[in-house]
Amino acid sequence: MREFRKLFVNKKVIITGHTGFKGSWLTLWLLKLGAKVVGISNGHPSKPSHYNNLNIDKKIKNYNLDIRDLDKLKKVFMSNKPDFIFHLAAQSIVKKSFKNPIYNWETNMLGTINVLESLRFLKKNCIAVFITSDKSYRNLELKRCYRENDLLGGYDPYSASKGSAEFAISSYVKSFFSKNDKIRIGVGRAGNVIGGGDWSENRLIPDCMRSWSKNKKVILRKPNSTRPWQHVLEAIYGYLTLAKELKRRKNLHGEAFNFGPSETNNYRVIKVVRNMRDYWQSVNWIIKKNKNFKESNLLKLNSSKARKFLKWKNNLSFQKTIKLVVEWYKEYFENSKNTYNISKKQIELYEKILTTNYKI
Numbered sequence: 001m002r003e004f005r006k007l008f009v010n011k012k013v014i015i016t017g018h019t020g021f022k023g024s025w026l027t028l029w030l031l032k033l034g035a036k037v038v039g040i041s042n043g044h045p046s047k048p049s050h051y052n053n054l055n056i057d058k059k060i061k062n063y064n065l066d067i068r069d070l071d072k073l074k075k076v077f078m079s080n081k082p083d084f085i086f087h088l089a090a091q092s093i094v095k096k097s098f099k100n101p102i103y104n105w106e107t108n109m110l111g112t113i114n115v116l117e118s119l120r121f122l123k124k125n126c127i128a129v130f131i132t133s134d135k136s137y138r139n140l141e142l143k144r145c146y147r148e149n150d151l152l153g154g155y156d157p158y159s160a161s162k163g164s165a166e167f168a169i170s171s172y173v174k175s176f177f178s179k180n181d182k183i184r185i186g187v188g189r190a191g192n193v194i195g196g197g198d199w200s201e202n203r204l205i206p207d208c209m210r211s212w213s214k215n216k217k218v219i220l221r222k223p224n225s226t227r228p229w230q231h232v233l234e235a236i237y238g239y240l241t242l243a244k245e246l247k248r249r250k251n252l253h254g255e256a257f258n259f260g261p262s263e264t265n266n267y268r269v270i271k272v273v274r275n276m277r278d279y280w281q282s283v284n285w286i287i288k289k290n291k292n293f294k295e296s297n298l299l300k301l302n303s304s305k306a307r308k309f310l311k312w313k314n315n316l317s318f319q320k321t322i323k324l325v326v327e328w329y330k331e332y333f334e335n336s337k338n339t340y341n342i343s344k345k346q347i348e349l350y351e352k353i354l355t356t357n358y359k360i
Helices: 002-008 021-032 050-054 070-080 094-099 101-120 157-175 204-212 232-248 269-276 304-309 318-334 336-356
Strands: 012-016 036-041 061-064 084-087 126-131 183-190 192-194 218-220 226-231 256-259 266-268 285-287
Touching: 002 232, 012 021, 012 070, 021 036, 021 050, 021 232, 021 336, 036 070, 050 336, 070 101, 084 101, 084 232, 094 101, 094 157, 101 126, 101 157, 126 232, 157 183, 183 232, 192 232, 204 218, 204 269, 218 269, 226 232, 226 318, 232 256, 232 304, 232 336, 256 304, 266 269, 269 318, 318 336
Parallel strands: 012 036, 012 084, 036 061, 084 126, 126 183, 183 256, 192 226, 218 285
Antiparallel strands: 226 266
8 A cells, every 4th residue: 555655646647437436436545545636527427426425526626528529538638647547437337338339339439549549649657547348358158267368349339349449459559659658558357346336227236225225126137147246446456556567567568457356256146146135134136037138147357467467366255345335335325425434434444454464
């Protein structure tokens, strides 16, 4: 944590998608590390909104901006001259990608290209971490875990757009940033990230919490689908570590890294729901499969590259992950106005785990 603070204190950090689930947690953690955060987002993607409930608007510089607007995006980059960039802005829901594929493609692929193009005109040292997805891989329902050199580009609009965004990143690295010593770029592919403050539609945890808080049954689309469940702070720890190592080591420029849980944390949806019963009293569900909605059944990541080159690792077991997630929502429903303290407390707990091997 001392290295993180030394790296980010008083540094200007642009976060695209800072009002989203992961973006809001990253914003809060960077503020805690002393960074000067500049947020770029096109409104609040959910209601409730974790970012909105944190009430940190006055602690950062906000731009209400659609990343599809290249001219405005370039102006923000030029006027703020960031030291670090974390690009998270995206259309992140698979089901929504079927309903509005054009918006999905424009945001995920063209939006990424616009960030890259804005970087091209930045005349200062800058570390840029592009957050894509485990769904960037072409999912062949393999039993083995996917590695960074596996095929990219899934078949549904969301997965295909994220894979295409990675092709654009690779192209820009080789075409424009290979001899540009000022800009270093890395790619982070996270697993199925869960945590407090996620209010997205058609995602397991928020669907469960919305239903159970009203004593209703949650609808499970694919109870036997396997996912690499991972706490949001584990993924963000990966992004911060990647930025740190990119700053220190030029040879990581252009590299992609998986940030997923250990293979033992790959569980079926139904296992997640059943384990939440340990911490939440009213747990009920109904299975209602949607034959018109295609989604992968099996997906696992191999994170050995991140462990080897970044010295990053997961610190939370599956059960501890579930415990932290449910405890966040329980405290939220008791007092939603206390969101800042609830979230800050979990970051401090995770920092304690990182530095002292604290057990929860």
